[in-house]
Amino acid sequence: MTDATTVRVPGHVTLLFSVHEAPNAAATGSRGVGLTTAEGVTVRIGPGQGVRVNGERRPIAAVEGVLEALGVEAAVDVETALPLGTGFGVSGAAALGTAFAANRAFGCELTENALVRTAHVAEVEAGTGLGDVVAQAHGGVVLRLEPGAPPHGRIDAIPEAGRLEYLALGELSTPTVLAGDTAPITAAGDAALEGVLERPTLSRSFARARAFAEETGLLDDEVAAVIEAVEAVGGTAAMAMLGRTVVALDDGLSRAGYDAVETAVDPHGARFVEDA
Amino acid sequence: MTDATTVRVPGHVTLLFSVHEAPNAAATGSRGVGLTTAEGVTVRIGPGQGVRVNGERRPIAAVEGVLEALGVEAAVDVETALPLGTGFGVSGAAALGTAFAANRAFGCELTENALVRTAHVAEVEAGTGLGDVVAQAHGGVVLRLEPGAPPHGRIDAIPEAGRLEYLALGELSTPTVLAGDTAPITAAGDAALEGVLERPTLSRSFARARAFAEETGLLDDEVAAVIEAVEAVGGTAAMAMLGRTVVALDDGLSRAGYDAVETAVDPHGARFVEDA
Numbered sequence: 001m002t003d004a005t006t007v008r009v010p011g012h013v014t015l016l017f018s019v020h021e022a023p024n025a026a027a028t029g030s031r032g033v034g035l036t037t038a039e040g041v042t043v044r045i046g047p048g049q050g051v052r053v054n055g056e057r058r059p060i061a062a063v064e065g066v067l068e069a070l071g072v073e074a075a076v077d078v079e080t081a082l083p084l085g086t087g088f089g090v091s092g093a094a095a096l097g098t099a100f101a102a103n104r105a106f107g108c109e110l111t112e113n114a115l116v117r118t119a120h121v122a123e124v125e126a127g128t129g130l131g132d133v134v135a136q137a138h139g140g141v142v143l144r145l146e147p148g149a150p151p152h153g154r155i156d157a158i159p160e161a162g163r164l165e166y167l168a169l170g171e172l173s174t175p176t177v178l179a180g181d182t183a184p185i186t187a188a189g190d191a192a193l194e195g196v197l198e199r200p201t202l203s204r205s206f207a208r209a210r211a212f213a214e215e216t217g218l219l220d221d222e223v224a225a226v227i228e229a230v231e232a233v234g235g236t237a238a239m240a241m242l243g244r245t246v247v248a249l250d251d252g253l254s255r256a257g258y259d260a261v262e263t264a265v266d267p268h269g270a271r272f273v274e275d276a
Numbered sequence: 277m278t279d280a281t282t283v284r285v286p287g288h289v290t291l292l293f294s295v296h297e298a299p300n301a302a303a304t305g306s307r308g309v310g311l312t313t314a315e316g317v318t319v320r321i322g323p324g325q326g327v328r329v330n331g332e333r334r335p336i337a338a339v340e341g342v343l344e345a346l347g348v349e350a351a352v353d354v355e356t357a358l359p360l361g362t363g364f365g366v367s368g369a370a371a372l373g374t375a376f377a378a379n380r381a382f383g384c385e386l387t388e389n390a391l392v393r394t395a396h397v398a399e400v401e402a403g404t405g406l407g408d409v410v411a412q413a414h415g416g417v418v419l420r421l422e423p424g425a426p427p428h429g430r431i432d433a434i435p436e437a438g439r440l441e442y443l444a445l446g447e448l449s450t451p452t453v454l455a456g457d458t459a460p461i462t463a464a465g466d467a468a469l470e471g472v473l474e475r476p477t478l479s480r481s482f483a484r485a486r487a488f489a490e491e492t493g494l495l496d497d498e499v500a501a502v503i504e505a506v507e508a509v510g511g512t513a514a515m516a517m518l519g520r521t522v523v524a525l526d527d528g529l530s531r532a533g534y535d536a537v538e539t540a541v542d543p544h545g546a547r548f549v550e551d552a
Contacts, residue, residue, distance in 0.1 A: 100435055104436075109475060110435075111432045111433060111434060111435070111476050112416070112432055112434070113433075115435065143387065156387045156390075158387060158388070159376055159387070159388050200386075200387050265551070267547050267548070267551045271543050271544070272437065275543045
């Protein structure tokens with residue numbers, strides 16, 4: 001392999017989604033709306049083996065799935081300021097970053113679509129996500145029109161960006177939610193996506209996300225109280241799917257008195273640090 | 277409209293291509309391989325009317341087609357260090373930048389795919405390009421697998437980047453070449469694309485581009501001599517389609533003694549300057 005290769009992948013907050021199972025993992029995925037965050041994940045591939053997150057050994061099944069699919073052995077260092085398990089798609093970002101970095105480091109000569117598919121399949125098979133990878137490859141305010149990775153999935157985007165804030169209140173297990181009855185989520189998510197597509201703007205996406213969180217019962221009292229407090233000061237906020245995290249446009253959370261983390265919509269998808 | 281809105285769009289050099297006509301302009305386009313350049317185009321929309329390029333009035337039919345399709349009137353200022361008519365897709369970049377900027381300035385609420393389609397259709401109808409717009413929306417080393425704009429076209433990319441140099445020797449008229457017999461170009465271009473897809477790397481793309489330029493007779497003696505001089509010092513170069521321009525990897529042109537312009541593969545597509 002060549003010298004260490006480093007890839008930057010944005011975080012991804014899903015605002016609303018529906019679940020679509022297919023006979024193969026590449027065609028399985030979610031439809032929905034989400035946004036990528038400038039606060040993201042940096043993945044570095046080097047000689048050795050094992051996955052470290054912020055310096056500590058922590059296995060990520062989707063990352064191991066990518067290495068296995070590419071037939072390579074490497075040490076994967078993931079650095080992130082994002083809290084794990086709170087709805088920022090850290091596992092998807094780590095898998096996608098590993099695919100890009102390993103492809104370059106080992107000269108696998110796969111195309112971008114093939115790498116996105118490899119990471120998406122590993123994430124679906126690990127049960128840790130359904131739509132983060134394809135959104136993180138694209139960047140921006142991403143509309144997942146059809147589920148799955150290329151050539152199955154279909155992506156569009158809302159050409160808006162801007163400042164964001166987030167407040168992470170705790171974890172919500174993606175595998176647990178996905179293992180439950182997802183039919184009501186999918187009915188609400190498909191209707192919400194249609195609503196956004198009628199008028200594809202960021203503020204409309206947040207409004208639909210707000211209703212989606214309530215309809216699906218994924219919103220708990222603590223998260224709902226924070227969203228209401230942001231709205232009380234004229235702000236716009238929604239819950240990250242899936243995490244007990246509130247994301248607000250502009251400075252909505254700090255205006256409501258919360259000690260929130262500042263970030264912004266990242267208009268770009270995964271990229272090599274050495275190319276930027 | 278809101279305050280002036282500014283969009284940055286990379287240049288795009290097509291390395292090889294085939295022509296595909298369809299009953300509608302959105303499905304018409306080219307297949308092929310190209311790369312976006314960091315040297316690009318900045319488009320600013322403001323009140324008024326008329327198109328200026330580097331401060332001088334200069335109509336660009338594709339830009340006017342975009343404004344008409346969006347139903348808006350605006351002054352469009354295009355700034356670029358790229359030479360016009362030499363194969364960098366300046367008209368496509370100007371059209372795409374106009375679509376993004378006008379959409380935001382006038383609150384048109386179109387999605388990214390709709391804006392790409394609008395710019396692509398305007399460019400095809402103007403006869404000034406077939407594949408630059410979709411590549412410039414994506415960025416990087418772009419594989420145009422299927423012709424046309426979303427939802428017709430299909431894009432992939434080679435996840436490589438790096439330094440480039442170019443030397444512009446003069447213009448070559450895209451409308452004139454496209455008005456001629458394109459069947460031999462399309463046969464050579466489709467075969468060359470298949471060759472790249474068998475092993476999708478940047479160096480293979482240049483090798484296939486080199487053969488494509490010869491097979492199609494688009495290569496003239498002066499351009500051929502420069503490419504050979506770069507190869508004589510161990511470099512890699514190809515002709516930009518369509519312009520009398522040589523593009524080389526790394527510092528191939530200056531190593532061969534030419535006074536070339538330095539640039540790099542731009543890994544990103546069109547973006548708002550205010551979001552970056």
